[in-house]
Amino acid sequence: MEDINIPVETEEVTPDTEVETTVEETAEVAEDTTPATETEETTETTEVTEPITVPIRFNHESKHLTIDEAATYAQKGMAAEPVMSKLRYLSAIFDTPINQVVDSLLTSNEEKRKNELLEKVNGDEELANKLFEAEKTKHQKAVDDMVAAEKQTEEQEKASINEKLANDFLELQKEMPEISSVDKIPKAVMKESIDKNLSLLDSYLRYQHRENKNIKAATETQKAAEKSTTGSAKSAENDGTSPEIEAMLQGLWG
16 A cells, blocks of 8 residues: 555553553442451351452454453543544545554654654754654654553552442441442442442442332232132132033023
């Protein structure tokens, strides 16, 4: 494919670094402050709290992300979507895959800058190359600083979320002593708490309310079905006709 000469200044794109996050720290904080009220009569057992994960499929691979990771990637995806929309538009214009469009833009920009530097140093290619490499190093450092700043922000956000969950868990445990560890909390409760910025207690009470409504609805449906069956049986019982008489009547008037 011929190079697409578009004089566009672009920034070098580096892949996002993976951020490993779990809610295990929350469990450790909560469990350390929980009085040991439940004891086994025979042997002691240690409960292992597994992190809450969200299953996803990307590049034909199945992965499990923690809630923090899923939230982080979702935020990045929403932030990148406007840029991706423009890249898809360029891809449609040139009838070329997005990665090739990006490569072509970078190559075009680099060639343009090399020619500008070469002209400034009166055709000294060696000096022009040194200046170009120095600029690339400067630009890469700016990218690295940007990534480091984003990572620091993400770490601060995760720390804030984990601190909130730890405090929320202690509050929840005061009201619901039967919840002895984080893994006793339904995943739906934890997810709603993070997604809607609710306390764990609020999310848990909402969850209980929904469950109680479902149980009540199921019970009423079952009672209605039983009542209908009982009514049909009583109706047949009060009819007063035996199968023999019913057959005779059908013979007379059938």
